[in-house]
Amino acid sequence: KQWYQRRVRAVEKTLLLKMDEIADTYNYQELDDIPVEWNSLNNLLKPQRNSGNNTNKMFQLKSILAGVHFCVQHLRLQNLPKIRIVDFCSGAGHLGIFLAHHFPDCQVILVETKWGSLRYAKERIDKLGLRNVTLCLAHMEQFVGRFELGVSLHACGSATDIVLQQSVRSEAAVVSSPCCYGKIVNSEFLTYPKSERFRDIVCDHDEFFKISRLADHQSNSENYMKCVDIDRIEHLRDCGYQFVSISKLKPLTCSPKNNLIVAFK
Numbered sequence: 001k002q003w004y005q006r007r008v009r010a011v012e013k014t015l016l017l018k019m020d021e022i023a024d025t026y027n028y029q030e031l032d033d034i035p036v037e038w039n040s041l042n043n044l045l046k047p048q049r050n051s052g053n054n055t056n057k058m059f060q061l062k063s064i065l066a067g068v069h070f071c072v073q074h075l076r077l078q079n080l081p082k083i084r085i086v087d088f089c090s091g092a093g094h095l096g097i098f099l100a101h102h103f104p105d106c107q108v109i110l111v112e113t114k115w116g117s118l119r120y121a122k123e124r125i126d127k128l129g130l131r132n133v134t135l136c137l138a139h140m141e142q143f144v145g146r147f148e149l150g151v152s153l154h155a156c157g158s159a160t161d162i163v164l165q166q167s168v169r170s171e172a173a174v175v176s177s178p179c180c181y182g183k184i185v186n187s188e189f190l191t192y193p194k195s196e197r198f199r200d201i202v203c204d205h206d207e208f209f210k211i212s213r214l215a216d217h218q219s220n221s222e223n224y225m226k227c228v229d230i231d232r233i234e235h236l237r238d239c240g241y242q243f244v245s246i247s248k249l250k251p252l253t254c255s256p257k258n259n260l261i262v263a264f265k
Contacts, residue, residue, distance in 0.1 A: 029245040029262055031066035034102075044124045045101050047094055059254035060177070061098050064153055067175035067247065067262045068099055071149055072106065074243075074264050075173060084147040086111055086172075088140050088163045089155045093121035093133070099151070100125075100133045111136045111143050140166060141189060149173045154257060157183025161190050164232060164261070168239045173264035177249060179257045181215035181228050195234030221256070229259050236263045 038046065038058060047057035068085070075083050083106045087096030090110035100108040110133065112118050118135045125133050136143060140162045150167035151174070152160060160178040167174040186192060186205065193199050193208045208231075215224035226246070233244040241263045249258040 029070065029243075029247050031063070031070055031247050031260075031262075034062065034066050034069050036062050036065065042128060044128050045098055056254040057094070059251060060153060060249055061095060063247075063249040063254070063260060064095060064151060064175060064177065065099065065102060067260055068103070068149065068151060070262060071173040071175055071264055072103060075148055080148060082107060083149065084109060084145075085149045085151060086143070086145070086147045086166070088143075088150060088152045088166065089159055090117070090121070092117045093124065095151065095153045097121065097124055097128070097130065097133065100130050101128070104132060106149075107132050107134065109134045109136055109145065109147065111138055111140060113137070113139055146170050147172050149175070152176045154179035154255070156180040158185055158187065158190055160261075161194065161232065164236065165189065167263075168236070171265055174236075174261065176261045177255075177257065178225075178229060178232075178259060178261070181225060181257075182213040184209065184212045184228070193231045195231050196238055197234045198231040225257070225259055229261060233261060233263060236261075241265050 047054045047061065072083060085096075085099055085103070085106050086109045087093070087099070088111050090096045090112045093110050096108045096110045100106070110118065110121055115137055118137055122135060140159065143166060147170050150163050150170070150172050152163045154177055155163055157180045160176055161184070163176050164174060184192065192205050198208070211224050212228050215221050215228055217224075229246050233246060236244050242265055244263040245261070247260040247262055249255055249260055252258050
C-alpha cells in the first residue's frame with residue numbers, strides 16, 4: 001500500500017507539473033447564462049425526481065443548456081439544413097426533452113438502452129406535444145446515425161468517452177459533463193490515455209487509471225478530474241477539433257463532478 005501511494009504521488013507530481021504547460025494551450029470558455037423561468041415551465045420539463053436534489057438537477061440542466069446554446073450558435077453560422085442533437089445515455093429524457101423545448105428548430109434524438117425509460121420519455125413528449133424528438137433504443141456504440149451535436153450529462157466512466165468517440169465519428173460538436181472517473185476502463189472500443197500528448201507524459205496506462213480512480217476521491221479530486229479531462233480534450237484536438245474547452249457546471253456545488261467539456265470543429 002505504501003509503495004502504491006508513493007507511486008501515485010510520483011505520477012501525480014509528474015502530471016501536475018505538466019498540467020500548467022498543457023492548460024496554456026486550451027480555452028476556458030465562460031458560458032453565457034441562459035435564463036430559465038422554472039416557475040412558469042411545464043412540470044414535465046423539470047427534473048422528475050423526488051430525492052430532494054431537484055434544485056441541483058435544475059442547475060445542471062441549465063449549465064448544459066448554456067453549452068448547447070454556445071455550440072448551436074456556432075453551428076447556425078454554417079447554414080446547415082438541420083441541426084440534430086443526440087442525447088446519449090438519455091434515461092427518461094430529462095436533458096433531451098428539456099433541450100427539445102428550448103431549441104424547437106433542432107431535432108433531438110434520445111439514445112437509451114432501457115425501454116422502460118424511453119416509454120416514460122414518450123409519455124412526457126406526447127403530453128408536451130413536442131414534434132422534434134426521436135427515440136432510439138440502442139447501446140451508444142450501436143448508434144450509427146449522423147448528427148451535429150452530441151450531449152450527455154454524467155455519462156458514467158468510459159461512457160463519456162463513447163459520447164466523444166461518436167461525436168468524432170459524426171464530426172459533431174459535443175457538450176458533455178463526465179462522471180464516475182474511477183470506472184474508466186480499456187475495452188475493444190477504447191484505450192487510455194487517449195491523446196498523443198498524454199501518451200508522451202504517461203507511458204503506462206495503469207498509471208493513468210490510478211489517476212482516474214483518484215478523481216472519485218473528494219481530497220484533491222479537482223486536479224485528478226482535470227488530468228483526465230484534459231486528456232479528453234487533447235484527444236479531440238488530435239481529431240481536428242478547432243475549439244476545445246473545459247467549462248463548469250454552475251454553481252460548482254450542484255455536483256462534485258462539475259466539469260463540462262465543450263468542443264466543435
